[in-house]
Amino acid sequence: MASTSSVDERPASVLPPDEIHVICTVGAEACVLLSVCASADAERLARRIHVGRDSPRGRFLTVDCGLPDRTLDEELFGRLERPVETRCTLFLHEVGRLPFDQQMRLMVALRNRGLASRPAPSPARVVSSTSEDLFRRVVEGSFDASLFYSLNTIHVDLRPH
Amino acid sequence: MTGATRNRICVDPGAMHTSIGIVDGQPEDLGPLTTAFLAAGYDVDGGTSFADAMNMLDARPRAVLVVTVELGAYNGLHVMLRCLARHPKTRVVVVGPDSAALRNEALTLGASVYAARPVTPETLVSRVNDLLGQRRRPQPVLSHGSRARTRATTDGPAWPSLATHHSAGESVRGVIFRHGFDIKR
Numbered sequence: 001m002a003s004t005s006s007v008d009e010r011p012a013s014v015l016p017p018d019e020i021h022v023i024c025t026v027g028a029e030a031c032v033l034l035s036v037c038a039s040a041d042a043e044r045l046a047r048r049i050h051v052g053r054d055s056p057r058g059r060f061l062t063v064d065c066g067l068p069d070r071t072l073d074e075e076l077f078g079r080l081e082r083p084v085e086t087r088c089t090l091f092l093h094e095v096g097r098l099p100f101d102q103q104m105r106l107m108v109a110l111r112n113r114g115l116a117s118r119p120a121p122s123p124a125r126v127v128s129s130t131s132e133d134l135f136r137r138v139v140e141g142s143f144d145a146s147l148f149y150s151l152n153t154i155h156v157d158l159r160p161h
Numbered sequence: 162m163t164g165a166t167r168n169r170i171c172v173d174p175g176a177m178h179t180s181i182g183i184v185d186g187q188p189e190d191l192g193p194l195t196t197a198f199l200a201a202g203y204d205v206d207g208g209t210s211f212a213d214a215m216n217m218l219d220a221r222p223r224a225v226l227v228v229t230v231e232l233g234a235y236n237g238l239h240v241m242l243r244c245l246a247r248h249p250k251t252r253v254v255v256v257g258p259d260s261a262a263l264r265n266e267a268l269t270l271g272a273s274v275y276a277a278r279p280v281t282p283e284t285l286v287s288r289v290n291d292l293l294g295q296r297r298r299p300q301p302v303l304s305h306g307s308r309a310r311t312r313a314t315t316d317g318p319a320w321p322s323l324a325t326h327h328s329a330g331e332s333v334r335g336v337i338f339r340h341g342f343d344i345k346r
Contacts (some may be wrong), residue, residue, distance in 0.1 A: 018243070027242040030270060035234075071250065111262050135234035146260075149230055153238045 015045060019156050020109045024052040033152035034129040037159050038095055042129030049127055050089040057125070058088030066097040076102075077109060088124045095128040095151060096137060101143075110150060124150065179293065181261040182223040183207045184240055185256075186232040194227070197282035211235035215243065215298070222248035225289050230257030230267075238270060243273050252292050256280060 014021070023032060030051055036042045045061065050060045063076045076092075098106060110126070128151045137143035162258075181203045185191040188209045200203045204225070208214055211232050217223070226244050228237040241253045252274075255267040259277040267275045274288050 002169065018246075022239075022246050026246045027239075030242065030266075032237065119254060133234075141294045145231075145259075149236055150262070151235050152234075155235050155239055155272070157234070 015029055015048060015156060015158075019154070021053065023154060023156075027154050028093075029125065030153040031126045031128070031151050032154045032156065033095075033134070034127065035157040035159055036129060036131055036157065039129065040132045041091060041158070042072065042131070043091065046089065046091040046127040046129065050091075050125075058089065060089050062091045063092055064093045065102075069099065069102070072098075072102065077105065090124050090126050092126065092128040092151075094130060096130040096132045096134050096143060100142065100144070103147050107144060107147045107150065110147075125151050128152075166346050170243070179225070180204045180206070180221070181224045181289065182214075182217050182226045183216070184210060184228040184232065184237065186229045186237070190229075191263070194282045194285065198289070201286045203289075211240060214240040218244055218247055223251055223252065225252045225254060225292065227285060229288070230255060230263060241272060242270060247256075254288060254292065256285070265308065276290045313341060 018120075032046075033137070034042050034045050046062075047060060063072075065072065065076070066076060134143055134148060134152075138145050138148045165344060170264045179202075181198050183191065183194055183198065183205060184207060185194060185207070191207050191209055195205050195207045205215055206219055209232075213231070216229065218286075227238045227243065233238065237255055237257070241255060241299075244251050246251060253272045254274045256276045256278065257263050257267070259338060264275040264290040266276065273292055276288060
């Protein structure tokens with residue numbers, strides 16, 4: 001896709017070296033939130049984070065949070081309810097599109113699965129992306145604050161300021 | 162600094178010139194916290210945002226970093242990870258909501274102490290004193306908060322290091338158990 005490759009080449013879509021170090025070393029078990037201009041950037045960056053994990057690596061699982069409710073249910077919670085593979089990465093694409101009730105459910109699922117409070121070794125890492133100002137949504141009350149702070153242990157903001 | 166606050170804080174000679182960095186997402190809470198640590202004899206720098214924290218880390222390493230989980234669009238745990246990547250010897254005290262999940266995550270990622278709210282500035286000074294293994298004088302009277310009150314009534318000078326790596330409730334249980342065990346022996 002031509003538009004995707006041109007977006008991928010923009011300097012803004014490159015992870016800062018400081019963050020790569022933190023993501024791959026001291027914060028190797030932490031949830032990462034990517035705030036990006038174009039959602040096309042997000043998956044490539046998430047895959048970069050996944051590859052940066054220690055080997056052996058598990059699968060990279062993508063869930064599009066903009067899917068219709070029923071499909072999202074199967075995609076997201078179906079995966080969370082199945083046994084989690086070792087060292088896999090769960091990528092929540094456009095997490096801001098989750099309806100509020102699904103946000104509550106995700107928060108509970110993350111806690112129950114041990115994804116938000118992982119004992120070592122970590123079964124899965126959660127990387128989320130958003131192309132909107134998610135903190136503004138928290139302030140406005142349309143995105144759950146607890147979920148926000150569970151997902152953004154490391155917040156990489158690549159939007160121009 | 163108010164006279165009342167000064168009277169309630171015990172200045173520890175061992176704390177003199179020990180550097181503390183405080184990053185609190187609530188600007189109204191930063192003042193009392195800074196005052197409490199200054200009154201206890203610490204060398205204090207404060208900030209209220211992720212950017213402030215990064216500037217603080219760039220300037221020089223601190224013995225202890227006290228940081229809140231909520232830092233606007235950022236997470237205090239991110240500040241902690243940046244700090245530990247750059248200054249591995251810095252001890253980090255994370256202040257956040259009373260959530261087992263968050264506490265576990267903070268401790269797993271490298272926090273030395275997770276202090277669950279409600280927590281008073283005096284309690285945080287006490288936790289930092291414990292963390293640094295500094296001698297403490299008798300506890301000041303704490304103003305509010307059930308966790309803080311419980312800790313004040315049971316926290317003595319015998320095993321202050323037990324307060325680290327656990328929540329206030331857990332450390333209180335630990336102290337009681339050790340105390341009873343040692344007496345029986």
